[in-house]
Amino acid sequence: MLPKLSRSADHGALWLGLAAGAAVVGGRPVRRAALRGVASLAVASATVNTVAKASVRRHRPLLDAVPVIRQLARQPFTTSFPSGHSASAVAFATGVALERPAWGLALAPIAASVCFSRVYTGVHYPGDVLAGALLGAGAAFAVRGLVPTRAQLAPPARPRASAPALPGGEGLVVVANAGSGQRAAVRTDVAEQVRAVLPLAEVVECGSEDDDEPLEEVLKAAAGRAAELGGALGVFGGDGTVNAAAVVARRYGLPLAVLPGGTYNHFAYDLGIESVADACRAVETGEAVAVDLVRFRPTDDGADADTTKYFLNTFSIGAYPELVRVRERWARRIGAWPAGVLAAVHVLNSAKPVRVWVDGRERQLWMLFVGNCTYRGVGLAPVRRHDLADGVLDVRLVYGGRLARTRLLVAALTGALKHSPVLGTARARQLRISGIRSGTHLAYDGEIAPAPHALTMAKENEGLVVYRLLLE
Template sequence: MTTAGSGLLILRNSRSGTAVIRTDPAELFSERLPAARVHELGEGEDLADVVDAAFAGGDAPTALGIYGGDGSVSRMAGLARQHGVPLLVMPGGTFNHFARSAGLEDVETAVEAYLARDTVEVSAMEVREGEGEPVLALNAASVGAYPELIEERDTRRRRLGKWLGGIVAAWRTMRTAEPLDVIRDGRRARVWSVFVGVGTNDPKRVATMQRENLEDPVLDIRIHHARGTRLRAIASLAFGKRTAAVLRAVRVMPEKRDVERLLETGFAMTVRPGPGRPEVWVHDGELEEPLGEEFTLHFTVIPAALTVFAPRPR
């Protein structure tokens, strides 16, 4: 009797990637990982509660697996780090930024890495709002135009779907976005956005939502100063290299002098949204609503934060 998948707890978030047609991985799990425990998250069921209950039982998992989008992957990464077990990441969302950075383009590739016991030590960052509890982020965190766009998209998601809702949100944000003030090291700056990403990234990009390597223990910070138009502010959110290249060719992307880049192991800023502006920030695609109108975010890089099953670099 095969024991492939023994000790592995897989959680499936069926609500991830609702705008993307995907093959149900249930048959693959049954064939390749017959001894794994697979749990489908129900409506209103909290991922952390399921994992904590599994570790409280007599047969604690030796590895965690997640089939979902970047938000679910990020939360499961925090739990894997907390419990000291490796993480199996299987892309099941819309963008799958982290999975793609790890070379996990599909579920089959992830399962192959797990069965071969191929792993990589992944750096991450902790983000703490004020004196609150830190959250683990794998890709990036941001304030400004991107969180505002995400909030607009989420208000239209149920009625229009994620993709169409995103287009409408981008159009509305392009007409209504306003700069905000951030304070760092006692200095105030008027900005369209600030992105704090994990690991060094393409110096030509502003929105560094997908990291280019997994192990680099550094924060790559992009501060887009508000010296250009709203159009340039929204164009700066182009995530794909091809899209960014096209926008740069037609001179829509922000001027190089408008984007300040910092490489740090720790970073802090106080955010002051303008009157009537959304008081939100985002990490790995997940919106957070601060407790006050003004809030301070602390970022700290965590070298080798967790072990992830992934193809070994060639």
């Protein structure tokens, strides 16, 4: 088996295959760990093949004493020191471990076997393998230095807020939306998950095919029950469901417990909640923070105040709402991640710029993006937030015009996106958008809605209390 394992790791094929499988079937934490592993492997492989081997030029061991059954069918022709296979194996496993220690531990026996196979098959000295392993580990830590892990950049535990500690979950009423974007194949019974940790919590399930009660009504009833108990409102679902729950929790003056149960779970992950167990532990200990909301409402003549909406994550007009619409149409057939890639390709080929007025200035835009609090990431690739109560709107505009998409792509590939004239950025506390044409759609927290002719948005600082584990 060892010669076969050694051959499977040629050119990193074994590790790239594992990463690809994780990207297809795993959730966001799995993809993040796999990506870190691949990046670490790439750095290690490049270092071995461009610098290390050329510097030492050690000859391969003689095969006279190695039984034929242990030898590789095709012998490597490069120099021996250091072992590239060992560097790639340890780099990938270490990179994954730095993001998700348990998964890295599971990969460790495979990586160790690949390292040992290089000596067993007679193509490396033990010193070659040891040097390669050290180089691979160093590459993983170098990548972490450039791109910190989530544990290193956990959202700041501020401003701390008062929320009741609910031992055993007594007083917590959780609304579980069965219609959220999480794939049915990996969905588990949320009631069992919650009650395993919080046996006294109440769980209300909705959104099934035979349930026609609106989500908002279910949330209002649950909030009323939680208010009677002096407890908190909980929600299991994706970002759209969390958005609806946040509005209700704010209205009733209740703290919110977010249990990630959607496809992307952007708000939960930015909050530092990656599992139901994380949220349950925070509820039991009463650890909570205040976060910002953004309210927006139409400013057309005769607009009703009841049309005010909120978002926790992002708002956009232009290409992105069309991307969401296409992605949702394909997601149930091919999965959310492949659907997102295909939708992006489709939108890049078919999207048209929109003409709007932004704070009184006419703009032709491919997309207007507004984030609740400052997002990290370059240009149009907002990755995550490290402060959910910074009091600002993160505004990014992609201007239309001649060859705008091509110029934007070239700037991204050359690393000059931040300075591209096609991209505009700003920080603001409020924003006014007007002159929106009829038929235009907007997206907020993953939900699509027709856009009004004009709207205003403003921050509601520390407008919501949410449970989260405090790391400081």
